[in-house]
Amino acid sequence: MRQAVVMAGGFGTRLRPLTIHRPKPMVPVLGRPIMEHVLLLLRRHGIRECVCLLYHQGEWIRNYFGDGSAWGMSLRYVQAEADYGTAGSVRNAADMLRNEPFVVISADVMTTIDLSAAIAFHRERQGMATLLLTRVPNPLSYGLVLTDSAGRILRFLEKPSWGELFSDTVNTGIYLLEPSVLELIPYRQEMDFGKDLFPAMVQQGLPLYGYVAEGYWRDIGTVGEYWQVHHDFTRGILVPEILGEQCGEHLWCGADVRIDPTASLRGRVILGDRVIIGPYAEVEDSVLGAECILGAGVSVRGSILWERVTVEAGAVISGAVVASGSIVGERSSVEEAAIIGEGCRIGADALIAAGVKLWPGKVVEDKAAVAYSLVQEERWTHGLFLNAKVAGKTNVEITPEFAARFGVALGNAFGAGTSVAVSRDAGNAARMIARALMAGLMSAGVNVVDLQVASVPQTRQELRTRRYAGGIHVRRSPRAAEQTEIVVFNAEGRDIPSGLAKTVERIFYGEDFRRAAAQQIGTLSFGERSAEGYIRHFLAALNAEVIQQRSFRLLVDYSGGLAANLFPMILGTLGCQAFAVNTYVDPLGRTPPLEESLVAEALRALGCELGVRIDYGAERITVFDRRGVWYSPARLLTLVLKLFLQTHRDQEPYVVAVPVAASAEVEEVAAEHGVRVLRVRNSHSAMMEATRDPAVRFVGGTRGDFIFPEYLFAADGMFSAAKLLEMLALTGWELSELDARLPRRYQREGLVPCPWERKGSVLRRALEHPVGSERLLIDGVKLIEPEWSVLIFPDRQSAAMVVIAEATTPERADAVLEEYTELVRQWQQ
The missing domain is CATH 2.160.10.10 (Hexapeptide repeat proteins)
Structure with a gap:
């Protein structure tokens, strides 16, 4: 190969403040700009013709390298007019390339990979594209690649979450491409190699290969990675030119x-x-x-x-x-x-x-x-957003100062003159941060509608009125009590899309804030009818009459949470006789412990048909039957699914979606109705994404979270409880009777300590394990046999792997858990 395309358009957002006044490829590493190291690598392997794709501060690169003759190379430049993505940008430079194979490489990687060996592999395989791969301890920030023994790529996943890992082999961002690949990329349209083009090529069965390269490789995307290159040099790990x-x-x-x-x-x-x-x-x-x-x-x-x-x-x-x-x-x-x-x-x-x-x-x-940064952003070196949320320690990382600046960045992204809805939980921390956010939004010229204390489901419903450019909810983190979360929604009430999140981050890090003139500062109003609209939509989505006729007698535990503000009124309208506990809204977000024996005793004493506990955020439910028997989330999913299938026969055929961790009971129940089951990742965001398919009529989670797309594309604990009442009324079932009739499998779960840097290699070993007539790589690795299955995936919060074993008998489930717990320990070696 004689030619290369050098991707040199990066903003270097996560390298700030080093990239305030120069583009990322020009940041010096070991005495040279990063891009100079890349060009020298190409030259060492006989590649002297380069087309450099510029975008941000491109004049820096032109002025430094010129025509490349000082380096014995020929450099030409393409200044992008817009961000067309990695593949789209290369397509726009097609006219400057010879009709022969070429290399694509980023200008911000430090590597000593043997390109000549990779090129020889590419020629031998005669594929359309070869991706250079390497193995890394923490694969989360890179594209994950699965190949067969010949190197042909079977699966490609761009920047996975911990749960999506199935290997530690990642995409280096260095590609060897045949010119025919350019024909697959639309002109002047956004397309990314990792997210769009390569997965499409795999799906179409086109010859796409991966070459696991030896040598040093590090993507210098953050200050931490920048430091690591320096440390690798001083320890003799990296020996560059x-x-x-x-x-x-x-x-x-x-x-x-x-x-x-x-x-x-x-x-x-x-x-x-x-x-x-x-x-x-x-x-x-x-x-x-x-x-x-x-x-x-x-x-x-x-x-x-x-x-x-x-x-x-x-x-x-x-x-x-x-x-x-x-x-x-x-x-x-x-x-x-x-x-x-x-x-x-x-x-x-x-x-x-x-x-x-x-x-x-x-x-x-x-x-x-x-003692403190003059622009304090060190907490956010890996990006602000994670799954549409910004989270950090309350009043340490998520401070009023941070929230105000974040509000301005959000306001600039949503646009001056638009309206944004803001809600919060009942805590003082959420109130403080929400007010600072609102001040920042108004400073950017955005009109704020304060919904005050409202749940996430209520906020999503309010946004569905399409009166807003987006929405924000501030809450104490349900995962870590000392943290505050800022959840951001788009105009439909769905989680903020990644493109908009990147825009917000770019504005925030760049401090390129556009503040409104005095007469254009945004207004502040209160969403006084938000609760009324929520209840109206809620009741319209139910068969209220059949619930009223059944006259349910139930026990409701509000967990000291937000459902206590609205659900009593809804239950009254539905004609239910409800006995309530923990009806206060705890300002600190503390959820009382679930005392199963006390709940069972109360249910029997009060003569209730069932008990429902709604979590603090009003998104999930826990259910007891009249005997006081508590149903595990996995079993509750089976019960609710069966009720849904029986009460929605008129809509068949359709699809139901459940996480990969859900019991195989789901398939057995669905098969009785000829309904297909779609498995998704073990996250609420993946469940919500499944609702975009109009064929999906029900999505059930493994944590008491259920989605009924005809009502809302996200989980709503209050609606889940009411829908359960409706389906019980329509079918006449008692939960205990239904439980006795349905197929049963037994799950056992274990947590195996595992260093973060070994998680990817454990999953690769699990994938290579010669057991399992079927494998699922949706979230971790699931090995499936007729009588049992085991799911192995990384714990997102700790240095551990989760192992979930399932079998037709409890003894077999225990044995499978024990066997694979030991294997996970061995695979770390």
Whole structure:
């Protein structure tokens, strides 16, 4: 191969503040811009013609590399007018490529991969495309690839969650492509290689191969990865082509370097052109860019100094990055993991504490101590959003200051003049953060409708009126009591799409805030009729008459949560005689423990037909029958599904969706009605996504969460409880009688300690395990035999793997769990 396309359009959002004033490919690594290392790699393997795709601050790259002749290469440039995605951008440069195979490589990777060996593999396989793969300890940030023994790709998954892992083999972003691949990419339309093109090629059966490459590879997408490359160099793991001559065992010097004879240099050190090191200065395991000046007695250890940095006498820099043109005053100290942006001026005797980040151009006065970042974003180096939520420690990471700035970014993304609904739980922390968010939104010219205390389902229903550009819900995290979550919705009430989330992140990190003029500041109003609209829609989706005729007598536990505000009124309208406990709304979000024996005793004493517990957020339910028997979430799913199938025969054929962790009882029950079962990932977001298919009429979860798409595309605990009453009334079933008639399987669950970095390799070993007549790779790895199955997937919250065994007898389920628990331990070796 003679030609390559170099993807050089990245914003470098997660590398801020290092990328405020330069594009990510131009960030220096070991004395050179990252992109220069990439070009040298291509040249070493005989590839000298490159088309460079530019987008953000492209003039930096043009000015530095020119036509490439100084590097013995030929460089041409394409400046993108819009972000067409990785594949779409390459398609737009097709006219500049020869009609022959070419390499696609990112300009922000550090690698010593043998491209020649990969090219030989590509020629031997004669495929349309070959992806260069590598194995990494934490595969979450990369595209995951599954190949057969010949290297043909069977499955491709872009940036998986922990639950979606099935291997530790990832896509490096380096591709060898035949020109025919370009014919599959539409012109001037957004398309991504990993998310769109390659999965489509696999689905069409086109020859797509993966080559597991040896050698060093690291994607420099975050400050942490940037540091890791430096540490890998100082430990001898990375041996790149270094700028300058080797003037010592582990010392490389550029031209005209001046080192005082009394200075001390230890470890691996790179000095750029015209560096000056003064008397008694100490440099250890560090990189100094061109024209850096170290004064007398300066100490620089484990640090990266860009070009033209001046460190005055007696100053100490330990494990920090100091960007171009900055000055560190005499006797000042810059501590571990601090980052000093370009053009900063730190006065004499100042202290920059560990982890602090200074944005470009900041000035620190003499004798000042900076303990916090002047733009504090260190918590968010891996992106703000995770599954449409922003979460962090209350009043530590999620602070009013953060919320106000986040509100402005959201407001800019939604657009001035639009309306946004904001709701919260009853806690003081949620009230505080919601008000700060609303202030930020109004500052961006957005009109805010405050729904005040409302559940997520109620907020989603309000957004379905299409009067809003989006919505926000603030709550105490149901997973970690010390955290606050900010959940963001689109105009339909669904979770914010990834494209809009990236826009918000770009605005937030870039501080490119557009604030409204005084006369255009947004308004604040209250959604006074939101509850009325919710109840009206709720009742319209039910057969209220049949529930009223049944006159249910039930016990309702509100968990001290948000359902207590509305559900008593709904039950009254439905003619139910309800005995309620925990009817208060706890401002701290504390859920009382479930006392099964007390609930059973109360049910029997009150003569109730069933008991329902609604969780704090009003999204999930727990159910007891009249005997006081509690149904596990897995068994409850089987019962609710059977009731749904019996009461919706007129709509058949249709599809029901359940998580991969759900019991095989589901298929047995569905088969009786000729209904197909769709398995999805073990997450509420995956369940919601399934409702986009109009054939899906029911989605049941394994945590007491149920979705009835004709009512709402998300779980609503209050509606689930009412729908259960409707279906029981229509069929005449008692839960205990139905439970006795349905097929039963037995599940056992275990948690096996496993280091985070071994999770991917455990799943790869599970996939290679020669057992299981059927395999599911929807969420983790599920091995299926006629009499038993086992599901293995990473725990999202801890260093552990989850093992769920299921069998036709409890003894067999116990045995399968024991066997695979031991195998998971062995696979970590």
